[in-house]
Amino acid sequence: MSITKEQVLEALKNVDDPDLKKDLVTLGMIRDLEVKDKNVNFTVMLTTPACPMKEMIHKACVNAVLHFVDKEAVVNVRMTADVTGGKKTGPLLPHVKNIIAVASGKGGVGKSTVASNLAAALAKQGAKVGLVDADIYGPSQTIMFNVVHEKPLIQVINGVNKIIPVESYGVKLLSIGFFADTSQAIVWRGPMASKALTQMFSDAEWGELDYLILDLPPGTGDIHLSLVAAVPINGVVIVSTPQYVALADAQKGVGMFQLPQINVPVLGIVENMAYFTPAELPNNKYYIFGKDGAKTLAEKLNVPLLGEIPLVQSICEAGDAGRPAVLQENTPQAIAFMEMASKVAQQVSIVNARKIEPETLVS
Numbered sequence: 001m002s003i004t005k006e007q008v009l010e011a012l013k014n015v016d017d018p019d020l021k022k023d024l025v026t027l028g029m030i031r032d033l034e035v036k037d038k039n040v041n042f043t044v045m046l047t048t049p050a051c052p053m054k055e056m057i058h059k060a061c062v063n064a065v066l067h068f069v070d071k072e073a074v075v076n077v078r079m080t081a082d083v084t085g086g087k088k089t090g091p092l093l094p095h096v097k098n099i100i101a102v103a104s105g106k107g108g109v110g111k112s113t114v115a116s117n118l119a120a121a122l123a124k125q126g127a128k129v130g131l132v133d134a135d136i137y138g139p140s141q142t143i144m145f146n147v148v149h150e151k152p153l154i155q156v157i158n159g160v161n162k163i164i165p166v167e168s169y170g171v172k173l174l175s176i177g178f179f180a181d182t183s184q185a186i187v188w189r190g191p192m193a194s195k196a197l198t199q200m201f202s203d204a205e206w207g208e209l210d211y212l213i214l215d216l217p218p219g220t221g222d223i224h225l226s227l228v229a230a231v232p233i234n235g236v237v238i239v240s241t242p243q244y245v246a247l248a249d250a251q252k253g254v255g256m257f258q259l260p261q262i263n264v265p266v267l268g269i270v271e272n273m274a275y276f277t278p279a280e281l282p283n284n285k286y287y288i289f290g291k292d293g294a295k296t297l298a299e300k301l302n303v304p305l306l307g308e309i310p311l312v313q314s315i316c317e318a319g320d321a322g323r324p325a326v327l328q329e330n331t332p333q334a335i336a337f338m339e340m341a342s343k344v345a346q347q348v349s350i351v352n353a354r355k356i357e358p359e360t361l362v363s
Contacts, residue, residue, distance in 0.1 A: 002035075002036075002037050002038070003035050003037070003038055003040060003069055003070055003073060004035065005033055005035050007068075007069045008033060008035060008040055008042070008065055008069060009025050009030065009033070010068070011064045011065050011067070011068035011069050012024050012025050012030055012061060012064055012065070013025045013026070014064050014068060015057065015060045015061055015064050017029065017053075017057070018053050018056070018057075019053070019346055019349060019350050019353075020047075020349070020350070020353045024044065024057075024061070028045075029044055029045050029046070030042055030043070030044065030045075031043040031044075031045050032078075038070060038072055038073050038074055039073075039074045039076070040065055040069075040073050040074065040075045040076070041076045041078075042061075042076075042077060042078070043077075043078040043079075043080055044057060044058070044061060044077060044078070044079050044080070045080060045081065045082050046079065046080065046081040046082075047081065047082075047083060047084045047345075047349035047352070047353075048081055048083050048084075048127065048210070048345040048346070048348070048349055049080075049081040049083075049125045049126035049127050049345075050121070050122055050125040050126075050127060050341055050342045050344075050345035050346075051081065051342065051345065051346065051349075052339070052342035052343060052346055053346075054079055057079075058077050058079055061075070061077050062075045062077060081126070081127075083097050083098065083127060083210035083211070084097070084349060084352045084353070085097030085098055085234075085352060092201050092202055092230070092231060093201060093206060093212065093231060095206070095207060095208040095209065096130070096206060096208075096209045096212045097209065097210050097211070098210065098211050098212070098234045098235075098348050098352070099211075099212045099214065099231055099232065099233045099234055100118075100211055100212070100213050100214065100233070100234060100235055100236070100237060100267070100344065100348065101213075101214040101216050101227070101233050101235075101236040101237070101264070102114055102115040102118065102213060102214065102215055102216060102236070102237045102239060103216040103218075103224070103236050103237070103238055103239070103253050103257070104216075104218050104238065104239045104240065104249070104250065104253060105218070105238070105240070105246070105248070105249025105250045105251070105252045105253035106218055106245075106246060106249040106250075107138075107218035108218075109218075109239050109240055109241045109246055109250075109272055109273075110239060110241070110272035110273060110309070111135075111215065111216070111218060111239040112133075112135060112140045112141060112144065112215050113144070113272065113315060113319055113325075114237070114239045114270050114272060114309070114340075115131065115141070115213055115214075115215035116131070116141055116144040116145065116215075116319070116324045117324045117325060117326040117337040117340075117341075118213055118237070118337070118340065118341050118344060119131040119171045119211075119213045119324075120169050120170070120171060120324040120326050120327060120337075121324075121326045121337050121338050121340070121341030121342075122210070122211050122213075122341050122344075122345065123169060123170035123171050124169075124170070124326065124327065124338075125338075125341065125342075127210040127211055127345075128207075128208055128209045128210045128211075129170065129171050129172070129209065129210065129211050129212075129213065130165060130171065130172040130173070130174075130206050130209045130211070130212040130213070131145075131171050131172070131173050131174075131212070131213045131214075131215065132174055132175075132197075132200050132201070132212065132213070132214050132215065133173070133174065133175030133176065133177060133215050134197050134200075134214050134215055134216050134217065134223065134227065135215050135216065135217045135218075136176050136196060136197060136217060136223060137217060138217070139175045139176045139177035140177070140319075141173060141175045141177065141215060142173075142175050142177040142178060143177075143319070143320070143322060144319045144322060144324060145166075145168040145169065145171065145173055145322060145324070146168060146321070146322025146323060147166050147168050147173065147178075147322075148177070148322075150166050150178070151166075151178055152164055152165060152166055152174065152178055152204075155205065157205055161203075162203060162204060162205040163200075163203050163204040163205065164204075164205055165204060165205075165206065166178070169323070169324065169327060172206060172207075172209070174200045174204055176196060176197075176200075197223060197226065197227060197230075198226070198230050201230065201231055211345075211348075214227065214233070224256065224262075225262070228262050228264060233264045234265070234348055234351060234352065235264065235265040235266065235267040235347065235348055235351050236257050236264050236265070236266055236267060237267050237268065237269075237270055237306060237344060238250050238253050238254055238257075238266060238268070238269045238270070239269075239270045239272055240269060240270070240271060240272070240293075240294050240297070241271065241272055241273045241274075241289055242271060242273065242274060242287070242289040242290040242291065242292075242293040242294065243289050243290060243293070244290070244293070247293050247294065247297050250269060250294070250297065251297060251301065254266050254269075254301055254303065265351045266301070266303045267303075267304070267306065267344055267347040267348065267351070268298065268303050268304035268305060268306035268343065268344070268347055269294050269297060269298045269301075269303060269304075269305055269306060270294075270306045270307045270308075270309065270340055271293065271294030271295070271305070271307070271308045271309065272309045273289060273309070273310075273311040274287070274289075274294070274308035274309055274310060274311070275287045275288070275291075275308070275310055275311065276288050276310070276311045276312070277310045277311075277312055277332055279312070279313070279314075282332055285310075288311070289311075294308070295308075304343065304347060306340050306343045306344055306347070307336060307337070307339060307340030307343060308336065309333065309336050309337065309340065310332055310333055310336060312332070312333050314328065314331070314333060315333050324337075325337060326338060326341075
């Protein structure tokens with residue numbers, strides 16, 4: 001007996017998206033369903049190419065058809081993604097689906113390292129990614145992406161001069177570091193710094209992006225307030241280290257974004273320098289700055305722990321060399337950054353799903 005499309009769709013109603021808590025059919029995730037005799041072909045449209053549940057969903061779909069329809073069926077599931085957006089970015093960034101800020105309560109915790117590796121990891125997994133180095137007083141992304149000596153081009157688009165971001169490792173990048181002497185300190189008052197930052201959105205041609213990552217200055221201040229007013233941020237990632245002082249400042253950072261006048265969803269906390277792993281003992285972990293600090297804080301604040309990044313010399317060396325550590329294949333640090341990026345993308349999809357009707361979801 002031949003299999004029908006109706007039977008397949010009914011079977012797939014038993015497969016839920018683990019994050020969105022609804023079945024794939026209701027969410028509109030099943031596309032291009034074709035059935036011929038016992039051959040079943042369809043596409044599952046995920047909310048991000050960085051989905052950490054990709055393999056689990058694939059296996060669940062195959063098993064559902066075999067169990068509920070025909071155990072002799074030949075099931076071919078294509079996994080692809082169309083990144084969802086939860087907020088309209090308006091005329092300033094009309095083709096940017098998601099804006100993710102990376103922030104920290106204090107300096108020196110590796111915020112820019114996390115931001116650069118988050119952007120590179122998402123691009124590596126197939127997303128269209130941009131990065132704004134919004135750390136006006138201490139821009140470092142030009143170094144981390146090996147574009148210190150490059151300058152963005154100016155192109156006339158619809159009669160208006162637009163800045164074309166520099167591209168490196170699949171990431172479109174703009175930084176105040178492109179426009180300032182690297183040997184000179186940037187001494188600007190708050191309004192001037194905020195205006196310069198806004199111009200990196202208003203005067204730039206970013207094109208279509210799934211994610212625009214913002215590397216914010218450390219602390220809580222004027223630039224953060226100006227940024228929230230200028231662009232609709234989908235969520236913020238807070239970076240900390242395990243020490244009590246850093247965690248206390250991270251908590252203040254979370255508190256700032258949760259203020260009613262700001263109200264930016266906190267996607268979670270990343271613990272950088274979580275443990276030390278010697279190169280000659282890659283399976284050993286030494287918690288030299290304390291253990292489970294960020295995990296405890298995340299539980300206290302009821303936000304996810306997005307990742308624990310090891311303290312290894314090669315991460316620093318990779319940043320200095322202008323090649324994010326996540327691009328090193330199969331190293332502990334690359335795996336940690338890839339897992340972190342997947343969890344960030346996962347949380348963005350969850351936040352977006354809460355803001356739009358299920359019928360309009362492309363998951």
